[in-house]
Amino acid sequence: MKRLHIVQVISNFPDAQKLPPTNQGGTEKIVHELTESLVQRGHQVTIFATQGSRTSAKLVPFPMGLRDQGIASYVLRNMPPDVDVIHDHTFTSALGIRKLSIPTVCTMHLPVKQRVKHPVYVSKRAKTVMGNNRGDFVYNGINPSEYEFSTRKSNIMVFMGRILREKGVLHAIEIAEKTNRKLIIAGPIKDQALFRKEIMPRIQNNPNIKFVGPVGGKRKQKLLKYAACLLFPTVWEEPFGLVMIEAMVCGTPVLALNRGAVPEVMAGFPELICRSVPEMIAKVKQGRYPDPAALRSYVIRRFATSLMTSRYLAIYQKAMKK
CATH class of the missing domain: 3.40.50.2000 (Glycogen Phosphorylase B;)
Known part of the structure; x- marks a missing residue:
């Protein structure tokens, strides 16, 4: 060429x-x-x-x-x-x-x-x-060599994205509440009223949930590579969902709602695609996830x-x- x-x-x-x-x-x-x-x-x-x-x-x-x-x-x-x-x-x-x-x-x-x-x-x-x-x-x-891989996972779930209703942050909180699991919420607040009135009170009432704001670099890598899973309960017409492939290339499974491009991005792991929040809750409780190496190689082959x-x-x- x-x-x-x-x-x-x-x-x-x-x-x-x-x-x-x-x-x-x-x-x-x-x-x-x-x-x-x-x-x-x-x-x-x-x-x-x-x-x-x-x-x-x-x-x-x-x-x-x-x-x-x-x-x-x-x-x-x-x-x-x-x-x-x-x-x-x-x-x-x-x-x-x-x-x-x-x-x-x-x-x-x-x-x-x-x-x-x-x-x-x-x-x-x-x-x-x-x-x-x-x-x-x-x-x-994405460039896979920029992402750290780990087979060792914590018991902490992660939600990473802009703090907006359509990104499903309230669903992520509900999943943490219903499963009694730890959750870290990371991302920039784009809807101040939502954060102040609906998110903050639930975080204050639940010691298992922590908000850390926007993250990047090594801090983002650490959150993604050691997470038990990434929650992606999007409720809008998601055009792609970059954080899903960022998590998987670190060897971390993604539980995602079946919206927008989720079925395409997660095509290699249909068992992680959920039709509803109760289904996501059930899958978190089961804790059966694909091999971290399989998640990484899937992203390298496709994204x-x-x-x-x-x-x-x-x-x-x-x-x-x-």
């Missing part, structure tokens, strides 16, 4: 993370992984991202205070010469909705409907629901960064031909 010049563009919302993200930021993590992998394969990559980002590509930092609607204008004003393809990761497809002469591939990291020429979804389910089966899908990928990169390169070529 000839060496391409690829421009990657990520959203610059007020809470956008630097690359690579430290405590949260699933989209930022995926964009960073993809960018580094493309550079390693010899492609020329220019990335528009938050100031202070670290990358092997050529970084063009967004000015402070730039909102999503200003991204397209800023990128077009600062576009390098001889670009083969633009990869738009912004949540509003800021560049994709413009009819540009440069082929523009848009990844829909959130379940939003955008009419763009080359849409890419992060699961087959998202493509069906949000894209009416139009476009492509590419599973998110490695290298696979994601190869899929995107094929989509870039297709967009350029069109």
Whole structure:
């Protein structure tokens, strides 16, 4: 394959993370992984991202205070010469909705409907629901060598994600209450009222439940690799669910509700997919989980960064031909 010049563009919302993200930021993590992998394969990559980002590509930092609607204008004003393809990761497809002469591939990291020429979804389910089966899908990928593996597990369950009702945090608390097991809740509070009125009182009444806020780096690794299981009781149309593969690559089982892309991500372990919270409670009580090594090898085979990169390169070529 000839060496391409690829421009990657990520959203610059007020809470956008630097690359690579430290405590949260699933989209930022995926964009960073993809960018580094493309550079390693010899492609020329220019990335528009938050100031202070670290990358092997050529970084063009967004000015402070730039909102999503200003991204397209800023990128077009600062576009390098001889670009083969633009990869738009912004949540509003800021560049994709413009009819540009440069082929523009848009990844829909959130379940939003955008009419763009080359849409890419992060699961087959998202493509069906949000894209009416139009476009492509590419599973998110992670670099397995960045994740520590352990066969030794504690008796502590973990919930890791944004503290929002649709992420199922209240279900995770219910599971801990009904099983009398220990639970650590990790993630940024995105709904203050929910946390204050419904979550905090139940944590204060239960010494088995602990909230630790957003985690990253070694702290995140430690939580994931020693957890008895990760609870993923999502109640919305989950487009992918990155933390599921992060847990499994550490050798930790995931108990997940059958929503959105969960059946695809967990396809290798259907016995861990639950139809209801009572079923999750029963499975926690049983405590029968797959071998940690089998969980890790499944992620390596199906969700490695290298696979994601190869899929995107094929989509870039297709967009350029069109």
